[in-house]
Amino acid sequence: MKYDHKGIEKKWQDAWEKAGVFHAENNSTKPKYFALVEFPYPSGQGLHVGHPRPYTALDIIARKRRLQGYNVLYPIGWDAFGLPTENYAIKNHIHPAQVTKKNVARFKEQIKSLGISFDWSREINTTDPEYYKWTQWIFLQLFKKGLAYKKEMNVNWCTGCKCVLANEEVVEGVCERCGSPVIHKEKSQWMLKITDYAQKLIDGLDDVDYPDRVKAQQKNWIGRSEGAEVDFQTTAGDVLTVYTTRPDTLFGATYMVISPEHPNIEKWQDKLSNMDAIRDYQAKAARKSEFERAEVAKDKTGVRLEGVAAINPVNGKEIPIFISDYVLMTYGTGAIMAVPAHDTRDWAFARKFGLPVIEVVKGGDVEKEAFTDCATGVMVNSGFLNGLTVEEAKAKIKDYMEEKGFGHKKVNYKLRDWVFARQRYWGEPIPIVHCDKCGYVPLPEDQLPLRLPEVESYEPTDDGESPIAKMTDWVNTTCPHCGGPAKRETDTMPQWAGSSWYFLRYTDPHNDKAFASKEAMDYWLPVDWYNGGMEHTTLHLLYSRFWHKFLYDIGEVPTPEPYAKRTSHGMILGENGEKMSKSRGNVVNPDDVVAEYGADTLRLYEMFIGDFEKAAPWSTSSMKGCRRFIERYFALQDITVPGDSIRTEMEISFNKTIKKVSEDIENLKFNTAIAALMSLLNEIAASGSITREELRIFTILLDPFAPHVAEEVWAVQQFNDQMACQQAWPDFDESKCKDATVEIAVQVNGKVRARVSVPADVSKEDALAAAKANEKIAGEISGKNLVKEIYVPGKLINLVAKG
CATH class of the missing domain: 3.10.20.590 (Ubiquitin-like (UB roll))
Structure with a gap:
């Protein structure tokens, strides 16, 4: 019996959707299961074979859960605002909305051809005004609670996209999207105060099932540390405050460094005799990205402030102050105390500028940069701290500085507030107006959604303003508070806005009274299993947890964490072992694979290719083995014999396989689950026949992996009047899982x-x-x-x- 995938796969895709077998039930007595994948950004290039890997993996989970009797929500939507679409629209003179509509249709067609059991009745799109109405509503709640604010600040400016980027969107000094250099400039920006949730974001990790490496990345990005803020008096008569985790090393502080952007420079300019050199250095620093400036291995540069010095508070000694680009205003206070005897970067700087190096933790050779382990040593050259261990010294110096009034204990975080604005067109309008009399005023909620205006040109302006700023009829409005003249905000939200809460909308996507009903969220939340890329660990995952925790705090969602379980997948590489990209010429189009080998073959191979959590190179020759497995399974119908039970000689093999496949799916070991099915098929073939009951069980086990061929066999054999995807997952007998x-x-x-x-x-x-x-x-x-x-x-x- 020959298997014709072209005739069979589309037939079952249509049949599943017509019957609504994958649509989650709104009112169900079944236990719920919410499986989620990161919704895709629909680009014009369409899918490559790397995209279906996570969709297929969670599809296997979702299909198994349905077979286990769960009411499963496995939804899909489109993260469709953002720069790639806008850049394409600018280049080709097509409205971004048209580009998005075309791209979505292309992606949807491709995904449907793979037989992924998404609930298409809950499809969402972040560019739909009925969706971004609620994105705007959430922003207004943040604004009203003081967590959304606008301030003048030093920002990352992409020279290619001509817009502001969040720190997380700058990779090795360039824009993660277009690859253009990123520079710094001063600009008024909307910000979200994610720093207020730093500790909650750390504490919440204790309550979720995330891989250790994901938790570690989140914690490292938040960067909690315990230390002290220390005030250094200056000869200018004011104070420089630093944050340090090592106040015990104060006696070793021989100079200070402040950021080139530090506001004290402007205060001191009349006292500084070398302002020309300082201005020149500031200009050079502004042209560098934060990555370049923070690079530990780079050559140390700086300018001494001639005319103002600092005073070390523990010994009263004057110490010089420098500006250097490795100190950033966005970290701590924008000023550091330098202890060159116990820090590689400080030591290199001190060597270059001929500054003193004083060992304060015994054990190193400071002349050779052979530092002692200054976390565990004994204090020396430190006055009243001499002879104490580091931990003893930390406690004593903190008490001393509080007693003397020049410092206090402090918990600090590396995490910085989220830059939440883009000077571009294709994004959610920020529902705020500015009134000269009332300041920034929120748009009344009954006026949402605030829709994007129609514009003729999407080109970003050279002065860094959004193209919307030129739409005076849209911009000029009245103040909701006083009724006077006002102007709308012309910046738009970043792409991260819509993706920070999309999983909530899936629970109740057609609600026009709220982003989701209380009843729907009480039933569906939290997400039971969420899979996504490791590259989103410090971006989307952190941002969405922040939004969810805020909504929880104001009583809008029932759970403190959005996702109970999170896993990540490895990339599928090209056959040359490199990342798939058009420029490398190694992209494999899933359409071609589906046309020649079938969706089930593609699904099986994507899962069989190797460890799901690791990268794996594509191999067309290896994929052919999965096609042969499908054909051999389909041909079992030719050797099927009557029988409503498993043959005695096959009992152990079937029970072991059921157990193996059941457990491997839960542990993301799809490759070994498929191998177990292949092994069982070999045993069946060697026996020369298969009973109807054995074929029935094998078909259900195969269904999550290769659903089209499983559905076809089920229908041909007429096991019952329902579909294979509506059956019950087989049980195994533990006592029969051991070889005799x-x-x-x-x-x-x-x-x-x-x-x-x-x-x-x-x-x-x-x-x-x-x-x-x-x-x-x-x-x-x-x-x-x-x-x-x-x-x-x-x-x-x-x-x-x-x-």
């Missing part, structure tokens, strides 16, 4: 000489007797003295013989 016999390797003096079959529960004595009775072993040990008999149960016997 096992094969044990028998060694003589460490070399394998024979293998013997023994009962699985054989005793040590019986196993040894069986080994010695083997003809080959008997010959090897004849006339020799057995000095040792080693038995590894069920696996190995080693007989040590001498003479």
